Amino acid sequence: MLEIKNLSVSVKNKIIINNLNLEIEKGKKVAIMGPNGSGKSTLSNVIAGKHGYQINDGQIFFNGINILDLDPEERAAKGIYLAFQYPVEIPGIANSSFLRTALNSIRKYNGEKDLNTREFLEECKDLSKRLNLDTSFLSRDLNTGFSGGEKKKNEIFHMLMMKPKLCILDEIDSGLDIDALKVISDGVSKYSNENNSMLIITHYQRLLDYIKPDEVHIFNEGKIIKSGDYNLVKTLEEKGYQEFV
Amino acid sequence: MTTSETAKIVEEASEYKYGFTTDIEQEFAPKGLNEDIVKFISKKKDEPQWLLDWRLNAFDMWKKREYDMPGWANLKYDNIDFQDIHYFAAPKSDEEKPKSLDEIDPELLRAYNKLGIPLKEQEFLAGIKNSHKVAVDAVFDSVSVATTFKDELNKLGIIFCSFSEAVQTHPELVKKYLGSVVPTNDNFFSNLNSAVFSDGSFVYIPPNVKCPMELSTYFRINAANTGQFERTLIIADRGSYVSYLEGCTAPMRDENQLHAAVVELVALEDAEIKYSTVQNWYPGDKNGNGGIYNFVTKRGTCLGDNSKISWTQVETGSAVTWKYPSVILKGNNSKGEFYSVALSNNMQQADTGTKMIHLGKNTSSRIVSKGISAGRGQQTYRGLVSVLPNAINARNFTQCDSLLIGNDCGAHTVPYINVRNELSDVAHEATTSKISEEQLYYCRQRGINEEDATALIVNGFCREVLKNLPMEFAVEAKKLLELSLEGAVG
Ligand SMILES: Nc1ncnc2c1ncn2[C@@H]1O[C@H](COP(=O)(O)OP(=O)(O)OP(=O)(O)O)[C@@H](O)[C@H]1O
Numbered sequence: 001m002l003e004i005k006n007l008s009v010s011v012k013n014k015i016i017i018n019n020l021n022l023e024i025e026k027g028k029k030v031a032i033m034g035p036n037g038s039g040k041s042t043l044s045n046v047i048a049g050k051h052g053y054q055i056n057d058g059q060i061f062f063n064g065i066n067i068l069d070l071d072p073e074e075r076a077a078k079g080i081y082l083a084f085q086y087p088v089e090i091p092g093i094a095n096s097s098f099l100r101t102a103l104n105s106i107r108k109y110n111g112e113k114d115l116n117t118r119e120f121l122e123e124c125k126d127l128s129k130r131l132n133l134d135t136s137f138l139s140r141d142l143n144t145g146f147s148g149g150e151k152k153k154n155e156i157f158h159m160l161m162m163k164p165k166l167c168i169l170d171e172i173d174s175g176l177d178i179d180a181l182k183v184i185s186d187g188v189s190k191y192s193n194e195n196n197s198m199l200i201i202t203h204y205q206r207l208l209d210y211i212k213p214d215e216v217h218i219f220n221e222g223k224i225i226k227s228g229d230y231n232l233v234k235t236l237e238e239k240g241y242q243e244f245v
Numbered sequence: 246m247t248t249s250e251t252a253k254i255v256e257e258a259s260e261y262k263y264g265f266t267t268d269i270e271q272e273f274a275p276k277g278l279n280e281d282i283v284k285f286i287s288k289k290k291d292e293p294q295w296l297l298d299w300r301l302n303a304f305d306m307w308k309k310r311e312y313d314m315p316g317w318a319n320l321k322y323d324n325i326d327f328q329d330i331h332y333f334a335a336p337k338s339d340e341e342k343p344k345s346l347d348e349i350d351p352e353l354l355r356a357y358n359k360l361g362i363p364l365k366e367q368e369f370l371a372g373i374k375n376s377h378k379v380a381v382d383a384v385f386d387s388v389s390v391a392t393t394f395k396d397e398l399n400k401l402g403i404i405f406c407s408f409s410e411a412v413q414t415h416p417e418l419v420k421k422y423l424g425s426v427v428p429t430n431d432n433f434f435s436n437l438n439s440a441v442f443s444d445g446s447f448v449y450i451p452p453n454v455k456c457p458m459e460l461s462t463y464f465r466i467n468a469a470n471t472g473q474f475e476r477t478l479i480i481a482d483r484g485s486y487v488s489y490l491e492g493c494t495a496p497m498r499d500e501n502q503l504h505a506a507v508v509e510l511v512a513l514e515d516a517e518i519k520y521s522t523v524q525n526w527y528p529g530d531k532n533g534n535g536g537i538y539n540f541v542t543k544r545g546t547c548l549g550d551n552s553k554i555s556w557t558q559v560e561t562g563s564a565v566t567w568k569y570p571s572v573i574l575k576g577n578n579s580k581g582e583f584y585s586v587a588l589s590n591n592m593q594q595a596d597t598g599t600k601m602i603h604l605g606k607n608t609s610s611r612i613v614s615k616g617i618s619a620g621r622g623q624q625t626y627r628g629l630v631s632v633l634p635n636a637i638n639a640r641n642f643t644q645c646d647s648l649l650i651g652n653d654c655g656a657h658t659v660p661y662i663n664v665r666n667e668l669s670d671v672a673h674e675a676t677t678s679k680i681s682e683e684q685l686y687y688c689r690q691r692g693i694n695e696e697d698a699t700a701l702i703v704n705g706f707c708r709e710v711l712k713n714l715p716m717e718f719a720v721e722a723k724k725l726l727e728l729s730l731e732g733a734v735g
């Protein structure tokens with residue numbers, strides 16, 4: 001699904017991603033853990049197509065096509081979704097109408113008809129129930145005045161409505177209370193199947209306990225310094241990054 | 246030149262050019278402004294002597310101003326040659342008209358399409374030769390619609406007609422209220438308008454009647470051609486209510502450079518008037534060539550106790566906008582509101598705002614202004630809140646937000662506050678923001694392209710104002726904002 005080859009990225013002439021190679025196969029859940037400032041969010045943004053990074057070298061293939069020249073919205077339309085570490089607030093736009101605009105934009109890009117608004121709203125309501133979100137969430141302004149945890153839940157809400165192929169979750173667990181973490185991980189796990197892939201960035205074992213990643217990579221200074229399976233998380237939790245760097 | 250001579254020249258000219266096209270009457274006065282032109286206009290409309298005298302008096306005052314146009318606005322424009330304007334405008338001649346949509350500026354067509362205007366209507370709006378047939382049909386359509394409405398309105402005693410018609414049918418009302426809110430010599434442009442106004446709307450709502458529908462210029466035959474010097478008068482008698490919509494919701498390419506309208510609203514005791522405008526006249530091209538100069542005087546008086554006047558405007562058009570819809574809060578407990586969205590893109594300039602004049606006790610006013618500047622657009626909010634000594638317990642709240650798109654545009658806020666009694670409460674809040682890269686990126690990551698994302702964020706920014714518009718109007722206003730923002734990003 002996703003193949004990153006020899007990727008080097010810098011910001012303001014400082015190298016952030018350093019000759020990274022990473023492959024995420026279809027149906028797989030891959031976790032990345034790494035110290036603050038090691039370049040995890042930068043990697044997510046480079047995959048999602050945010051402007052402002054210098055790509056010094058390398059390629060990113062998504063389902064066989066090099067996506068580095070595509071705009072963020074084109075990548076989104078191809079099925080790449082990023083749950084943001086820091087979701088932004090947009091006042092004056094209801095959460096649900098933002099989501100509908102997003103979905104219709106992608107449908108348009110892919111030559112499909114607009115959504116049926118009623119069905120869309122039904123689905124929104126069902127899903128918000130499942131995620132334990134008050135339905136007032138749908139009509140409130142996008143992320144505006146949402147608590148930290150509410151913003152994160154909303155990212156997953158969007159994701160489950162948009163049904164992307166590649167889900168990048170950038171610290172979706174930070175700021176969530178214990179119950180919310182369970183509900184959210186549950187939603188993510190249920191969504192995961194043989195046709196989609198997950199890239200999960202986190203600092204904590206708890207989320208991975210729920211989601212059970214197939215692979216775990218430890219990230220430092222813009223590259224992978226150790227790879228393993230779920231057991232690597234336990235070692236890390238016990239010994240810290242010191243053990244690996 | 247005497248009036249009869251002028252009329253003769255006009256007649257000859259029309260004969261020469263259009264002698265055989267008798268289905269649509271062509272009328273125009275020669276360029277320039279003098280007493281004869283004023284008489285000519287009045288005569289063409291078969292006006293009573295008192296109105297002619299009123300016009301002539303206005304013309305006298307205007308002459309004395311010696312082209313002394315208001316210089317305080319933050320606007321730059323070429324001098325207007327008042328002798329180079331037709332003061333009684335004719336429809337364009339067929340010869341000058343484009344022959345099919347192929348000859349129309351593709352930009353304009355794209356705009357029409359985006360607004361979802363049917364092809365026939367597009368031809369009419371673009372002024373295609375022989376689309377008169379269409380135009381007439383369209384007009385007849387709306388006439389029949391208007392007549393069914395008119396029956397219903399008649400039953401309630403509501404008068405809704407063109408200003409000229411009202412002069413004939415209800416001279417006493419016109420005489421009583423004309424110029425009562427905007428005095429002839431209020432300003433340079435109201436003065437000019439008073440001398441040469443062409444037509445406009447007249448509304449009278451009798452006591453205790455709630456007008457059951459939104460009254461809209463759309464249904465009026467002459468809506469497309471009331472043109473340069475519109476004059477509108479709306480009177481809501483005791484305990485009545487009316488919501489009035491003004492606007493062409495299609496961008497019209499207009500030859501006329503100068504528009505100077507006057508709108509007067511009068512709300513008597515317990516009455517309420519809601520006046521909504523969507524203005525999207527031709528803003529000129531990207532380099533600032535052409536476009537409408539829009540100098541409008543709009544004012545309402547809350548004459549009676551507990552009355553209310555509310556202005557909502559969406560200003561996306563014109564090259565230059567000079568406009569301050571105001572409320573004089575005379576009656577005790579009266580309320581004034583001003584909700585505004587103004588957008589300036591490319592080389593557009595807007596100097597707009599409101600005046601709230603508190604005279605009565607317990608009067609309150611609310612101002613919400615959202616200014617958007619993009620391209621090299623310049624935007625000024627200019628507002629006056631004046632609380633006079635007798636206006637005990639007056640309250641005002643002003644919220645004034647500016648949104649900048651790009652680095653070459655400007656936003657300016659000029660609030661004047663004049664409070665002359667201590668028992669009143671005036672609050673002003675102002676913000677200036679830019680659409681952030683992070684917001685755009687977030688939208689784009691969700692699949693919304695940059696242009697749509699900008700429109701979305703702008704709509705969000707304006708929501709508090711847009712939600713005051715009647716439903717269909719709000720939808721059109723949103724589309725217009727999107728359209729006007731084209732090319733502002735990327
Ligand atoms: N636009 C930018 N300008 C300057 N420095 C940047 C920019 N973006 C990222 N960086 C720097 O790149 C490094 C990696 O940042 P990044 O946000 O990717 O880290 P992270 O691994 O996600 O950290 P955390 O765990 O704290 O979220 C940091 O040192 C950060 O300051």
Ligand SMILES: [Mg+2]
Nearest residue numbers: 040041042085
């Ligand atoms: Mg991060």
